């Protein structure tokens with residue numbers, strides 16, 4: 403297979419990324435001199451080393467954020483917006499290099515990295531526009547004697563912890579609204595994929611963000627290093643994107659300082675194909691909902707619930723499309739599906755497939771690891787997956803599509819809601835009234851009707867139940883970074 407990216411270009415892109423901690427506008431090594439490796443998951447080889455922060459570095463990052471908070475909150479909204487707009491332009495202009503960097507550290511195919519860079523940049527643009535629309539209200543108290551004024555003010559210094567699966571977009575979804583609202587921040591990217599965030603920090607500084615507003619700490623000891631920041635009374639807000647398991651421990655840790663908290667956690671999305679669905683559209687949507695990011699997305703379709711009259715045809719067509727996908731290193735020409743992030747993730751996916759097969763499911767396509775190096779797994783479709791199979795209850799985070807059937811719409815809704823998660827549901831139907839009733843009955847923060855992707859910077863992204871709370875994007879996104887102050891005025 404021919405490569406569109408030469409090894410020289412890979413080296414050049416990697417050579418340009420800063421690898422230190424970004425504290426108070428300066429790149430610095432970790433105080434204790436520690437470094438940690440970054441691996442290419444398609445080869446298992448080390449591609450970079452970045453600073454490995456300890457507790458003292460995390461404290462310095464928060465010191466910088468606290469020192470910058472007052473002046474940043476007092477900066478004119480238009481100026482905050484213009485910085486975000488310039489950052490949007492810079493990310494867009496450098497999209498090719500940033501996409502390659504992302505593919506090298508995370509594995510996804512270049513086309514997917516390009517899509518993530520565009521999506522990430524859109525949060526900068528969206529919130530550049532929101533910065534100047536922060537408003538309050540003025541009203542007359544019911545007794546007519548006093549006036550009620552409400553104003554919105556920045557929450558204060560924030561801590562952002564982000565996952566490896568969308569190394570840049572999960573950052574800009576928090577950084578964009580925080581910058582727009584006038585908050586300062588400490589960002590801790592996932593240790594597997596720190597490079598995209600470090601590149602973004604450089605761009606934010608170049609766009610004119612004052613020193614100390616954004617500080618980046620990379621560390622291999624997330625627990626103890628983040629506990630230091632979470633326990634500091636100067637921190638006011640935590641926004642976390644990651645697994646439900648870690649989210650739960652962070653909610654507990656945030657109780658001591660009674661932080662404002664936003665949690666974007668795991669999902670177990672049902673993809674429902676009702677009896678009257680347009681099957682072509684449903685198969686197209688299924689490919690997107692399942693295979694965006696190799697299935698390593700919180701929004702990934704995790705359970706395909708298909709009406710019994712359509713199940714055989716849907717499964718056959720989905721399997722044909724999945725089998726035609728090209729698996730390989732993300733930088734290679736024509737590759738659709740890259741590797742999973744690490745060996746443990748691949749073992750988990752393989753374990754879920756064998757559990758389903760042991761219980762009686764049929765492998766229609768895939769079902770095996772691929773290649774001798776890297777962490778590749780074949781796009782897989784499982785039919786007749788029995789209730790009770792782990793693959794239906796746990797977040798798969800890989801390219802596996804389990805199909806089960808139902809008889810009535812009510813049965814589909816009951817099956818869909820049988821999960822502790824509630825991030826997103828997909829439903830395919832040609833009937834508007836059925837679509838509305840189903841969307842209303844589903845227990846999730848988001849519903850895609852006849853569409854396999856819901857992510858949109860202009861929409862409020864977020865979940866219910868164990869998928870978390872808080873919303874990112876849309877008009878709602880900036881509210882997470884604003885406090886309402888009420889002033890009563892006696893006349």
Ligand code: NAD
Nearest residue numbers: 564565566591592624625628644645648666667668669700
């Ligand atoms: P993870 O929970 O293992 O890690 C997320 C982040 O938390 C990383 O930066 C990690 O280093 C850090 N972390 C881990 N332990 C910590 C601790 N004890 N204290 C502080 N920080 C800690 O998740 P992941 O494997 O990186 O990402 C995959 C998960 O993220 C999936 O469950 C996925 O559904 C979820 N996710 C959710 C959304 C959403 O918007 N709802 C978006 C993307 C990913």
